[in-house]
Amino acid sequence: MELNVYLAGQIHDNWREELRQLADEEQLPLYFFGPMENHSRSDNIGEEILGKQYDAVLKDEAASSFNNLRTEILMQKADVVIALFGEIYKQWNTAMDAGAAAAMGKPLILIRPADLHHPTKELVNKANVVVETKEQAIQALSYVFETD
Numbered sequence: 001m002e003l004n005v006y007l008a009g010q011i012h013d014n015w016r017e018e019l020r021q022l023a024d025e026e027q028l029p030l031y032f033f034g035p036m037e038n039h040s041r042s043d044n045i046g047e048e049i050l051g052k053q054y055d056a057v058l059k060d061e062a063a064s065s066f067n068n069l070r071t072e073i074l075m076q077k078a079d080v081v082i083a084l085f086g087e088i089y090k091q092w093n094t095a096m097d098a099g100a101a102a103a104m105g106k107p108l109i110l111i112r113p114a115d116l117h118h119p120t121k122e123l124v125n126k127a128n129v130v131v132e133t134k135e136q137a138i139q140a141l142s143y144v145f146e147t148d
Helices: 015-025 041-049 056-077 094-103 118-124 135-145
Strands: 002-006 030-033 080-084 107-110 129-131
Touching: 002 056, 002 094, 015 030, 015 080, 015 135, 030 080, 056 094, 080 094, 080 135, 094 107, 107 118, 107 135, 118 135, 129 135
Parallel strands: 002 030, 002 080, 080 107, 107 129
Antiparallel strands: none
16 A cells, blocks of 8 residues: 655645655655745746736736646545645745645645644644654554554
């Protein structure tokens, strides 16, 4: 058995690569995917497809429509979603993706530091599992594969 894992959250640092490495170390049969990690491409995809937009708002709206399409298609293919709330970056995309996963009935693992408990409390109640570290998220998935 292999699990398809959608990694939801900000694209500004290498947390996904760290998670992939942890899974590799545990030799877990996981296939990871998620949002476009090339930030420039993500921001410019609307103009790449539709052409130059009139202003920054329209540029953002065009890009978001293609990014939302990608997210919905890939999230529907996921067996489980991991959503990371980090310490540094704003978390609107993470919250939106975690909410979408819960609405789709996807098993959801939230990674969030304890000091973000209050702003994530509603999502916490929708998640299957809430952990504080990437290592704990991988341990949760490792447990799925245990046979005895």
